[in-house]
Amino acid sequence: MPDPVVPARATCDLRAATPARVALGRSGASLPTRPLLDFTLDHARARDAVHAAFDAARLVAKLRELGLAPAEVMSRAVDRGEYLRRPDLGRQLDAASAEVLARTATEPGRLAIVIGDGLSPTAVHAHALALLKSLLLRLAAEDAVAICHVVVASGARVALGDEIGAILGARMVVMLIGERPGLSAPDSLGAYLTFAPKPGRTDAERNCVSNIHQAGLSYDEAAHKIAWLVREGLARGGTGVALKDESADRAPRRIGTASPGGTESGAKMSSS
Template sequence: MTKPANSWEKLRNFTDARVALGRAGGSLKTAELLSFRKDHALAKDAVWTELDIYFLQEELKKLKLETLVLETQAKDRETFIKRPDLGRKLNASSTESLQTLSQSKEISIILADGLSAQAIALHAIPFLQEFLPLIQGHSLAPISLVKQGRVAISDEIGELFSSKLSIILIGERPGLSSPYSMGVYLTYNPKAGNTDEKRNCISNIRTGGLPYAYAAEKLAFLCSEALRLKLSGVHLKDTFDHHLLKNESGKN
């Protein structure tokens, strides 16, 4: 006798969420339980993995980009996890390094581990390869590579570079279906002490998520709008998709 199809199972074709898992008695099927444990382990590893600074320096060197290695007040990974506030502030030596540079650059770009260093290792370079040609003509500060960094570290770095725009690429909080997802945050007129409503965010940049080219075009559009309107965050409306559709219709 043919087993009747489970209509719930069709939903698995449309989402990475754990739906229609089935059961064996009162428990999950063995395959689903093992899959859950594997994804949970990957998420935990993502949080504790250290940022590979040398790898990023070598890859950025290939793009002919100058780099600067900075550290926050979170001296190690455990402190970073337990004290989020310390990941938002540069340590004294990094602050001094930026102060001695004393150069004004229009855009500061920061790469930080956040809660998934592997996300930066996988996605930062291919994303920058798509994004940088879109902002030619703007002066760039050296690419800052930050260990134990949170999003707000971009404010302090951007301010010390006297930048109009600060952009941070950071590993997002890992989920059970996406342990290596990268987010990008944009802030106009970055200053230490800024709060989150002053930022624009592009999230879920990864294989199986937001494509590099689309995310890069969206960020370039937001940069252009932020510089034109002299603002960012909740006051900068993301009309990129409308802008894209308008351009596409104009070509036809």
């Protein structure tokens, strides 16, 4: 067997700066044993994350410990297999869940938080609660943006938040959801913000804060970005391509102050 080919020093330095698979070396026409085994392990972790069970009941209990009153809903995907085969079903509430939300929508509110399993329930179990705790502090820090509803959704795709937000009458919905696992991050959480949610919204009408995990964006960094986007989205009346993330450069707008067009933005929010 030929000796493995060792990458040059500059390429080795690059490996130290990124978890991406670069400069793996080679042994003949194949990979060395160690990189091959690492790839196989990471691929198995990604597959496990996609197929992991979502413990919605435990998440609901933890949210109640935070003083929240979450509703639990499901999409039209009856099981994990159908969820993966039929993405369209993950974007629609089942009839019973729609009725549950309609009964809880006593009055419109500004902000609804939806926590969905997505393509990595592992990510939601690992990061959603810690991120939400940090986000609650950020939203309450200045011009208190109260959360009118919290929903835990099983079999969820990002667009499921549009129907949920529309039924609840929320001006904006923030969907915390497990992202498609990568070979270097099987537990990455994403946050998707949509102003005036309703079925049919496109990804161009959303903002996304992604790669929230231990080796990616921290909870505090992500919460800062999300809170800034929430305030600015409510003040400007839009998200997506209409709202550029300038959270690193500008102080957050106070909800209720004049918008760039000179109109007053928003009314006092109900805490129901």
